[in-house]
Amino acid sequence: MPIAISFPSKIEAHADSAALHLLSPRIPTDKETVELAGRLHMKGTVVDEGPLFSVRSEDALLHHFHATDSIRWCRLPPRGEDHRSVALNIRDEAKLRSIAEEFLSELGLRDKEATTVAISYGKHDSVDQKESRPKSVISSAFVNFSYVFQGLPVAGPGAKAQVEIGADGKVLSFYRFWRDTERGSATRRREQRPIVSWATAQKVFRLDPAFAQIGEKAEVVVERARLCYMAMPPRDVQRALFPVYEVRGRVATPQIEKSHFRRYIVAMDYSTDELKKYGITNRQFRGSCRVL
Amino acid sequence: MPKRVGIDWINNYHGRANDLKNRDNCARGFYNTIAAVKVYEFGDDSAWDTDFEQSGVGSPSSGSDVSYADNVDLAYFAGHGYLYFGVTGHDNGSASPSEMRLGDHGCRYLVCDSCSALEGDAIARWRNTFTGLRAIFGFHNEAHDEGDRGEIFADYLNGGHYMDNAWKWACQETESSDTEWGYLHVLAPTSSFNDKWNSSVTAIANPTAFCLHTGAC
Numbered sequence: 001m002p003i004a005i006s007f008p009s010k011i012e013a014h015a016d017s018a019a020l021h022l023l024s025p026r027i028p029t030d031k032e033t034v035e036l037a038g039r040l041h042m043k044g045t046v047v048d049e050g051p052l053f054s055v056r057s058e059d060a061l062l063h064h065f066h067a068t069d070s071i072r073w074c075r076l077p078p079r080g081e082d083h084r085s086v087a088l089n090i091r092d093e094a095k096l097r098s099i100a101e102e103f104l105s106e107l108g109l110r111d112k113e114a115t116t117v118a119i120s121y122g123k124h125d126s127v128d129q130k131e132s133r134p135k136s137v138i139s140s141a142f143v144n145f146s147y148v149f150q151g152l153p154v155a156g157p158g159a160k161a162q163v164e165i166g167a168d169g170k171v172l173s174f175y176r177f178w179r180d181t182e183r184g185s186a187t188r189r190r191e192q193r194p195i196v197s198w199a200t201a202q203k204v205f206r207l208d209p210a211f212a213q214i215g216e217k218a219e220v221v222v223e224r225a226r227l228c229y230m231a232m233p234p235r236d237v238q239r240a241l242f243p244v245y246e247v248r249g250r251v252a253t254p255q256i257e258k259s260h261f262r263r264y265i266v267a268m269d270y271s272t273d274e275l276k277k278y279g280i281t282n283r284q285f286r287g288s289c290r291v292l
Numbered sequence: 293m294p295k296r297v298g299i300d301w302i303n304n305y306h307g308r309a310n311d312l313k314n315r316d317n318c319a320r321g322f323y324n325t326i327a328a329v330k331v332y333e334f335g336d337d338s339a340w341d342t343d344f345e346q347s348g349v350g351s352p353s354s355g356s357d358v359s360y361a362d363n364v365d366l367a368y369f370a371g372h373g374y375l376y377f378g379v380t381g382h383d384n385g386s387a388s389p390s391e392m393r394l395g396d397h398g399c400r401y402l403v404c405d406s407c408s409a410l411e412g413d414a415i416a417r418w419r420n421t422f423t424g425l426r427a428i429f430g431f432h433n434e435a436h437d438e439g440d441r442g443e444i445f446a447d448y449l450n451g452g453h454y455m456d457n458a459w460k461w462a463c464q465e466t467e468s469s470d471t472e473w474g475y476l477h478v479l480a481p482t483s484s485f486n487d488k489w490n491s492s493v494t495a496i497a498n499p500t501a502f503c504l505h506t507g508a509c
Binding site: 049050051063072074079117118120121122123124125126127128129132134139140142144146155156157160162164175177209210211212213214215218220233234235251253255256259260261262 | 304305306307308309310311312313372373376380385407413414415416419434436437438440444447451454457461464465466467468469470472479480485486500501502503504505506507508509
């Protein structure tokens with residue numbers, strides 16, 4: 001008996017067609033890393049650590065990812081027992097947003113595709129033997145940016161940015177994971193293609209072997225679904241930005257009350273050659289695409 | 293003294309929950325990258341809750357952590373969270389914090405690469421597990437079935453970074469920003485906040501204070 005899966009009546013973003021956007025991966029040189037370190041007022045030697053270049057100065061660390069030109073930077077304050085006991089004293093979200101945007105703009109890293117989506121907080125709960133309840137301190141704010149490309153959101157860990165702000169508005173760390181879609185090639189190719197319908201995507205989802213064993217007493221609820229582009233992690237070379245359905249939800253069985261899932265269903269039809277050429281053979285996509 | 297590691301991963305839940313696809317890749321990525329002696333790897337039906345549980349504690353009270361999770365410096369679990377297993381025949385198929393006592397033999401660090409092990413009042417839930425253990429790395433809410441996190445975490449640990457930074461960075465590179473990493477460590481009598489994988493550490497047998505850090509990936 002097929003399992004019952006409930007889907008949301010509407011998906012959050014959709015289009016009838018979209019572009020398969022071919023990228024030209026380029027590996028940044030150590031000179032570019034030196035220049036980037038200079039913008040961050042850092043002096044130090046560039047070290048090739050395999051997937052990234054790093055620069056360490058007295059009080060900061062920079063990571064510059066080879067595969068994507070992505071960046072991560074953080075302060076390296078002297079570490080006592082626990083340096084994060086200092087409380088965040090700015091809670092005005094507009095102010096936090098503006099600190100983050102200004103910081104990235106000054107560095108020339110404010111991508112036009114990036115929009116602030118949410119502010120979340122870093123917390124530090126401590127408790128000693130005498131206390132029954134933890135003492136909770138909000139130690140920093142994370143201003144999170146997501147990316148929108150050609151009118152669709154971009155999912156995946158390779159399309160996001162974050163600025164962490166501590167006491168007195170001091171930026172403690174930031175990262176910017178993104179593949180610049182304009183840079184590196186003058187002849188960018190885009191192929192407009194039809195999108196596999198959401199109804200068809202649901203059929204592909206139902207065939208996912210992950211749900212084959214759970215039995216008829218299980219409840220599978222798709223809570224969110226959206227059409228988006230997919231950005232692979234910052235250490236991975238990616239040859240195309242391609243559209244997917246991102247499907248998130250939960251499963252309840254009599255044995256395990258709640259578990260969560262996130263699946264990506266490839267939203268265009270490809271030939272097997274194209275799947276290989278565009279790097280859609282990644283294990284993330286096993287069983288989640290239709291082949292022409 | 294060389295460091296020792298062990299991994300448990302589960303993709304096949306036999307209908308207890310939806311199956312996963314990348315828990316083997318995640319745990320093995322860690323195992324095959326970390327600079328340490330590989331002591332054990334248990335996958336799917338070979339991964340049991342008793343690997344993490346103390347004998348005589350909880351109900352059912354079977355446990356063999358002394359041979360497995362508490363016999364290595366770092367034990368890495370990759371599956372449904374907190375620690376759910378695919379088979380139930382050896383205990384009840386779930387290693388709950390109240391059944392775990394880690395560190396009285398060898399374990400210094402536990403990684404729960406699974407959903408929500410450090411959600412809510414994690415300190416109250418996990419404090420009795422710390423019988424020598426120095427820190428737990430996990431998530432404050434739901435995490436996802438990413439295959440590369442273990443390898444990236446090991447890569448940063450091998451690079452000599454602070455362990456909390458290594459975990460945070462590995463989570464940033466593999467999750468969306470609505471997932472929250474978590475890191476629970478002992479604060480007193482000795483703080484483990486400054487631990488690095490290549491530093492020499494001892495058990496903290498009677499911890500009196502703890503600290504939980506959480507933040508967006």
